[in-house]
Amino acid sequence: MSLRFYDTSARQVRxxxxxxxxxxxxxxxxxxxxxPPHIGHIRSGVNFDILRRWLTHLGYEVTFxxxxxxxxxxxxxxAAEEGVPWWQVSERNQRAFTQAYETLGCLPPTVEPRxxxxxxxxxxxxxxxxxxxxxxxxxxxxxxxxxxxxxxxxYGGLSNQRLDQVMESEDTDPGRGKRDPRDxxxxxxxxxxxxxxxxxxxxxxxxxxLECSAMATKYLGPSFDIHGGGLDLVFPHHENELAQSRxxxxxxxxxxxxxxxxxxxxxxxxxxxxxxxxxxxxxRKVRPVELxxxxxxxxxxxxxxxxxxxxxxxxxxxxxxxxxxTRTAEVLGEVLPAADVPAEFASALNDDLGVSQALAVVHGHxxxxxxxxxxxxxxxxxxxxxxxxxxxxxxxxxxxxxxWATGEHGLREVVDALVAVALEQRQAxxxxxxxxxxxxxxxxxxxxxxxxxxxxxxxxxxxxxG
Numbered sequence: 001m002s003l004r005f006y007d008t009s010a011r012q013v014r015x016x017x018x019x020x021x022x023x024x025x026x027x028x029x030x031x032x033x034x035x036p037p038h039i040g041h042i043r044s045g046v047n048f049d050i051l052r053r054w055l056t057h058l059g060y061e062v063t064f065x066x067x068x069x070x071x072x073x074x075x076x077x078x079a080a081e082e083g084v085p086w087w088q089v090s091e092r093n094q095r096a097f098t099q100a101y102e103t104l105g106c107l108p109p110t111v112e113p114r115x116x117x118x119x120x121x122x123x124x125x126x127x128x129x130x131x132x133x134x135x136x137x138x139x140x141x142x143x144x145x146x147x148x149x150x151x152x153x154x155y156g157g158l159s160n161q162r163l164d165q166v167m168e169s170e171d172t173d174p175g176r177g178k179r180d181p182r183d184x185x186x187x188x189x190x191x192x193x194x195x196x197x198x199x200x201x202x203x204x205x206x207x208x209x210l211e212c213s214a215m216a217t218k219y220l221g222p223s224f225d226i227h228g229g230g231l232d233l234v235f236p237h238h239e240n241e242l243a244q245s246r247x248x249x250x251x252x253x254x255x256x257x258x259x260x261x262x263x264x265x266x267x268x269x270x271x272x273x274x275x276x277x278x279x280x281x282x283x284r285k286v287r288p289v290e291l292x293x294x295x296x297x298x299x300x301x302x303x304x305x306x307x308x309x310x311x312x313x314x315x316x317x318x319x320x321x322x323x324x325x326t327r328t329a330e331v332l333g334e335v336l337p338a339a340d341v342p343a344e345f346a347s348a349l350n351d352d353l354g355v356s357q358a359l360a361v362v363h364g365h366x367x368x369x370x371x372x373x374x375x376x377x378x379x380x381x382x383x384x385x386x387x388x389x390x391x392x393x394x395x396x397x398x399x400x401x402x403x404w405a406t407g408e409h410g411l412r413e414v415v416d417a418l419v420a421v422a423l424e425q426r427q428a429x430x431x432x433x434x435x436x437x438x439x440x441x442x443x444x445x446x447x448x449x450x451x452x453x454x455x456x457x458x459x460x461x462x463x464x465x466g
Contacts, residue, residue, distance in 0.1 A: 001350045003058065005226075006301060008234060008256040009158050009242075013352055018225050019254065024060040025220040026052060027253065029212060029229035029237070030067045030112070033093035034074035037100045039277050039295060039306070040262035040269040046292055046396075047259045047300040047353075048228050049106040053394050054349050057341070065219045066109040067212060068094055071116050071205055076194055086195055100279040104292045105396045105403055113215045115206055119197045121214040122206055125248055126186050126199070134247040135186055138177025143189025143202030147209075147240065149182050152247045158256065159235035169236065184240050186210045209240035213252070216241075223251030231258045231301075232268070260303045262295075269306070277306065289404050290315035293397055299356055317363070321392070322399040324366045324373070328385040332378055335400060337393060338386035345391050355395065362391050419450060423459050426452075 003016040018024050028048050031041060048064075055062050070090040079086040094114075101108075126145055129135035134151045138144040149155045149163065156163055168181035185207040190196035196203040216224065229238060238256065245252035262269050269277070282291050285308070294314035298304050329335050340346075342365075348357035369384040392398040399405065422441055429437040442452050445461070452461045 001347050003350045004352055005255055005257055006352050008238075008258050011160065014255065016225075016255065018060070019223055022059070022061060024055045024062045024226065025224035026055075026062060026064045026226045026228065027212075027216040027220055027224060028064070028066040028109075029227075029233055030069070031094070031097045032069040032072050032074065032208075033090045033097060034072060034078050036093055036096040036278055038269055039279065039282055039291070041097070042100050042104055042106075042279060043262050043295045043304065044228075044230050044259050045101050045106045046104055046295045048257075050296055050300075050355060050395055051226075051228070051257070051353055052107065053396060054353065057394050062110070063220060064107075064109045065111050065113065065216065067215050068097075068112060068114045069208065069211065070094065070114045071195060072208065096279075103279060103283060103288045104295070105289065107396075111219050113219065115211040115215070118211065118214050118218065119199075119206065121218050122187070122210050123199050125210065125214050125217075125244070126201075128248045129186070129244060132247065132249075134244070136179065137201045138189070140177040141202070142177055143187070143199075143204045144177055144185060145187035145199075145201050145204075146178055146183040147186055147244050147247075148179065149184070149243065150180060152243050154246070155243050156239065158239045158242050161235065161239075184209060184236065186244065209237055209244065212237070213241050213245045213248075213250075217245065217250055217252070222249075224253060226255045226257055227253030228257045228259070231260055234258055257300075259300045260298075262304045262306060264306050266305060282311075286311060286315045289397060289399065290318050293318040296355055296395060296397075297359055300353055318397070321362060321366050321388070321397070324369050325385055325388060325400055327373060328369065328381050329400060331373065332382050332385075335382065335385045335389060337389040337398075338383075339390075341391050341394065342387055349394070358391065358395070362388065362395075365391075419445065419461055423452070423461065427459070 004013050005016055006012070007014045016024075026048070028044070031037065045066075048066075052062055052064050068090075071086065075089050076086050079089045082089070126135060129147065130137070130145070133148075135145055135147050138146065149166070156166060163182070166182050169178075169184040187199060187201065187204050187207055187210065190203040190205070194205065196205055216227070227238065227241075234256075242252060264277070279291075286294070291311075294311050295304070297314060297317075325335065342361060345358050345361040348354040348361065351357070365384050365388050369381050369388070372378075372380040372384060389398050389400060393401065397404075422445060426438045426441040429435070429441065445452055450461050452459050
């Protein structure tokens with residue numbers, strides 16, 4: 001089966017045909033960094049990291065651009081509330097996002113541009129739009145520049161709306177020179193105490209939609225393959241991106257992929273609802289790789305309704321995979337990844353990135369592998385384990401990879417050494433038949449979240465979190 005995606009703009013599944021053979025260009029709307037990330041933000045990162053890994057596995061040379069919105073009304077508001085410069089808010093939260101992506105095993109983007117570093121490209125795009133009659137400067141001298149939605153008849157096509165259904169744009173103050181309440185701001189005129197940049201229309205700062213069009217086309221070209229983001233961005237953000245880019249003469253994105261949202265108790269996760277689950281909090285409940293499994297296991301277009309019970313179930317499911325590969329490595333020594341994935345795994349991912357079906361193939365291999373190990377079929381177990389490693393590599397979940405085998409932020413080696421000392425003491429106690437002391441050491445390790453399992457090859461331990 002050829003690779004196919006559900007394209008939001010076409011409202012159907014389409015075969016992926018890249019603009020340039022052998023390459024894939026991908027733009028993902030990244031963070032607006034007014035606050036640290038919750039797992040709803042990072043779900044998008046995990047979903048598109050799996051897409052990027054699968055494209056790479058298929059042989060595409062992938063250019064992945066994920067932007068950072070580092071100037072925004074919300075950022076300015078937080079800075080004012082805290083009495084700090086706006087850039088300080090942006091910088092600390094961008095670092096938090098970067099750490100969260102890394103913690104959950106997301107590969108770094110090819111390029112990660114910031115909005116404030118691309119004002120010249122935004123000015124150029126506004127000039128093209130005003131010259132073509134699709135944008136205008138406010139007549140009140142405020143410095144605002146607006147996109148004229150009536151000048152672009154296809155407006156509303158991405159979100160499947162007619163222009164008479166479109167609500168008034170909320171991206172600027174009322175009474176600042178709009179010709180139509182549905183027109184949206186490309187550029188916001190300067191206000192006292194706010195950051196601003198020079199333009200031919202006056203000082204000001206970027207509109208949210210303008211920056212993504214400018215950055216996407218700078219790094220991926222006037223036309224590129226895939227534009228991704230959360231489902232909540234379809235309107236107005238992506239609709240406005242598409243309109244201004246096409247109105248300026250750019251082909252822009254050929255496919256639009258949107259991941260479903262993450263809810264808590266049926267409500268969209270957001271800071272305003274007080275139900276945000278931040279990454280540092282979550283990785284105290286489960287290991288980062290288990291959290292990645294949880295966020296990536298559901299089809300990317302489906303809604304996840306978070307619960308602690310579902311998170312624990314996901315962690316247990318991952319531990320079954322990890323347990324088989326660990327046992328196989330202990331019996332056979334090194335387990336090398338296979339050259340390719342099984343056909344049914346490839347078919348699942350080629351069908352609109354069907355990760356849940358792909359994981360069914362993974363767990364089927366685990367069951368077969370455990371049976372083979374129990375029967376002494378080392379050669380069969382090795383073959384199964386190799387295919388498993390390749391499949392899990394595509395999903396970013398391989399427990400034997402350097403990324404996860406070294407543990408969280410390089411601390412696993414330290415923990416390994418400390419636990420090894422405790423286990424040596426336990427073995428020495430058992431050797432002298434001091435079983436009370438041996439049990440006490442095991443109990444102390446268990447209290448620290450370290451579970452010890454005695455095997456024919458010696459004691460094996462793992463870190464468990466409840």
